[in-house]
Amino acid sequence: MKALLLGAAAIVAMASPTLAERGSDGELKIIYWQAPSTMNPYLSGGTKELEAASLVLEPLARYDEGGNMVAWLAESIPTVGNGGVSADLKTITWKLKDGLLWSDGSKVTADDAVFTWKYCSHPEGGCAQSEKYNDVTNVEALDELTVKVTFGVSKPFPYGPFVGAQAPLLQAAQFADCLGTKAPECTDANFGPIGTGAYKVTEFRPNDVISLAANTHYRDAAKPAFATVTFKGGGDAAAAGRSVLETGEFDYAWNMQLAPEVLAGMQAGGKGEIVSAFGTLVERVMINMTNPDPALGDERATAKHPHPFLSDINVRKALSMAIDRDLLVEIGYGDAGKPSCNVLPAPEIYKSTANDGCLVQDVEGAKKLLTDAGWVPGADGIRQKDGVRLSLLFQSSTNAVRQDFQALIKQWWGDIGIETELRNIDSSVFFGGDPGSPDTFQKFFADVEMYANNFDGTDPESYMANWECKQAPRPETQWQGNNMPRYCSEDYDALVAEMAKTGDLMERARLAKAMNDKLMQEYIILPLVDRGRVSARSNALGGVVMNAWDSELWNAADWYRVK
Amino acid sequence: MSETSAAPLVSIEGLKMYFPIHAGLFRRHVGDIKAVDDISLEIFEGETLGLVGESGCGKSTVGRATLRLYDITAGSITIDGTNTSKINQADLRRFRPRMQMIFQDPQGSLNPRMNVADIVGEPLDEHMSLSREERLARIHELLDAVGLNRSFANRYPHEFSGGQRQRIGIARALALNPKFIVCDEPISALDVSIQAQVVNLLEDLQKKFGLTYLFISHDLSMVHHIADRVAVMYLGKIVELASRDQLFNSPLHPYTQALLSAVPEPNPARQNTRVHIVLKGDVPSPSSPPVGCNFCTRCPKAIDICHHVEPATIEIEPGRFAACHLLESTTKVA
């Protein structure tokens, strides 16, 4: 399991932390231009909250920069091989490291893990990470340091609970009275959770700034190098980048979603550099396989009515061929993106190479394909067949880069004789999932739509299951579901079912690749750009290892001041 | 009150008041409005000089310029033996007590945020040093003099009627015992029923305090009532100046004749026989007055020379002045 890693690897190689003493490097200043609103990741699924909390709260295991699982609070990763995972794939037993202390000095025990599960699985708690504890029927403490998680079904990938930044351990003593509906009332606990991480919260100002100090009970006596951390939130990406790369006021700035030329200009300041890492976030165009014609009323965009022309694979293929993915990357993302021909671009073992032909734009080929399929230009230059005109409604969320992409793609599709009407919808509405709104990405009342999506962690099983037949949003599901294209294939569903009962990693990889290739070769999804995480690091900050699989601050305990 | 016996209290010579016109992007000076263009007159102690003319002829400007509320363009003004024309505004303050003004708009000329005591008392504070009691006593005295109830002292201007406000304005003007008061259309904003009261008050005060008035008005009958001598203005110039009776009985200048012909005549017999002289056209703009006589464009008797040469002001008989080419010839013949 190797994830792509730019720059960060070099830093690791260079990194030779001088024999540090805890707190000897003064203050670490981090800026997140979206300010965290809570320190409890179970009450907010937002990335900013997860990352802020990861300075304090830690899971049993997490992912390193290569996407490999590493034991964190646990002694080792349980597997079928070492007996930690039962043969029927229904239980997993974790063993905590000995001698771990919470930042208040009390011992970390298996009961804390049991409590954490109870906290997140409480039906009235509204836990944002309950997905992580899916199918868990019981969590029990076998002894003070041993936790056994039992699943109701066999789990080929049992590393949901207590793994990754989304599912860290909470201290049972602190949150004991915060179960269920009481959860939001525990403001002090939610703002200042007691953790095992290198830092502890000294002051939390919601949506503004978090002050942290070194955890005196941290398991490594020499860490962290910094005595205090100021975690500032707010502003915009440009200002955050400026404060690290140009003025040097801050050490680390998260999520530099900026135009490539702006970033390059800032880096010229010489005070810092851009670090990036690529995960699974793919900007993609979804094809609607059903007919979104308003005339169909309640049956609009449902499987009952196939799309009048997008159900023709030649049209879908031509749409893909007309796109110049390199140019999209250059214009929209620069260092933060790379062209992608897979909806599942990483980790490496899952990455298919069968579809790389899409990297080259082929306008003439697309035209020929359409003509051969009987789609010939009409009097207005728009191709048509049997009275059906190739005229698309293309929707996306409101976002400068997406609108640039829409305009470019419209032009390319125009070149091959397909007319495109563009539409953009405010992201809170588009992604809002309100069944009453006609403008959500689930309802998909358009012919094609563009957005980005990814999956948590490194295991693609549930992600690839998104395109199962039954996942299609439709009135019966209150328009919920992840299968936006309403793709429906028995073969595909069979692959999903097979993966759900396969434990062997290589076999799982083969299945995932097969599913990816099927989606790609049927042109159900047109991947465009693999988007990386991009952050900025001051030259005075050492030890940063950019990680696309976990919190970016996953190894903040190892960060130090470059002198 | 014979004009020959008294010495001139105010004498104005060659007074010019031009207002510059700025235009264009850089607000360049492109011309002047000649509101007052070379006038001379004398006002004798204790008399009332009426100054009449149509609206816009510059008569109010003469009043304000005489009191140096403007920095004048040219000419000299001597008031009570002091040439005030060149004194700067700051030094002029010392002379303000001697010369005061009563304004046309009794509402606008009173600061709405000051009560009567402050309005009347402010000049006292500026120019005298009185104790609180003395100041109050003086204010009451002034209110008595203009016929206002003393209890009004703490009220604000908006609480009064127009006539009362004008009385406040008069009390304020009297506060410093001035010798000379410019009355700038003091009654034209008032109801007719009130006008006579105010004019009578002004006359009473003149007798009581020995005041000298420059009474500016467009109302000829009111001027006939109050003035001893009358000056007629047209487009920034004085066209005729004479004693009241001379002027009203035998006007010399065609413009005066035209003005007087419009005054209603109480005697119906005479009213019927009178010839109305109706002036045609509008008053020319003071920024570009006509060549020659200012009145030539509308004068019913204009002759050729009027369009070329500006008529000089000539003394037709002692104390009687006019500026008209037609009169030049008569005097020559005489």
Next chain:
Amino acid sequence: MFNYTIRRLLLAVPTLLLISFLIFLLLDLAPSDPTANLPLTIPPEVREKIRISLGLGEAFHIRFLLWCKQFFYNETLNILEQWWGWDFGGDRLRVLSWQTRSPVVDTIVQRIPQTLWVVGMSYIVGILIAVPIGILSAYKQYSWFDQIGTFVSMVGYSVPTFFTGVLVIVIFSVWLGWFPSIYDTTLVVNDWSSFLQQVKQMIMPVSVLALYNAAQISRFMRASMLDNLNQDYVRTARAKGIRERSVILVHVLRNSLIPVVTVIALGVPQVFGGAIITEQVFKVNGLGQLLIIAIQAGDVPTVQTLTFIFAVLIVFFNLIADVLYGILDPRIRYD
């Protein structure tokens, strides 16, 4: 005047209740979802659970009445407890933000200092600059001073603060390195050096906002001065032989200030509203930033509470403006 004030205050109660209802209604009708900004990896079932845990499962009127009870009753008791140390006992649910799950009022109280420091200071600085500029511009109408003043006002008024803000950051933080580009809200002023640091970090946001405020107020001041300078009473004052300074400062200025003072009073609620854009640009994170983040996150309780507090301030300062008008202008009497 007293009766008038009391009457107005009583009238404000139904007005504000209606406003709070309308705000609630508008927010409810607006297409916003508190879970919309969560990563797409969070499945819809979980989102639905989150929504229900936020109370969104209840009917509209229940939620509104609940908010009313929490805000008008529970929060009031809470404030009384905190101020006077009383103890009413009982477990009262306060207005909780959907984003932070913490009491909205506490966050607002936490934000007020930085907003008042920066936005309030800029308002005061703006007024202090604007009034003399307005006076001088009017007094010397069309002079070079007036022309420059007009130009600067035009610039201050028409150039948005997100432009001037970034411009001064680039010049003074990036190029010259004089001032920090990011406002430190945790700075505690307890000695000379921390005071200097506070001044340094306030200079840029305060001057950017002050320029904007000054532009508006100085134009207003100038217009009001010009109105009054041409009034007859000014000529009267000069004819009285009053010093020119007194003519301008006593007669003209006092009258000109009446409308300006009321405009200034009406502008005060905006100070509390914070300067959304400037706060974002300089990372001041005051009330404006709180509001905009809450709007973006679909955090209805925070938006509702903040906008309602703004409404209260607006109603209140309207009353203050009216009362001030009555005090300053003797022509106006309210009884």
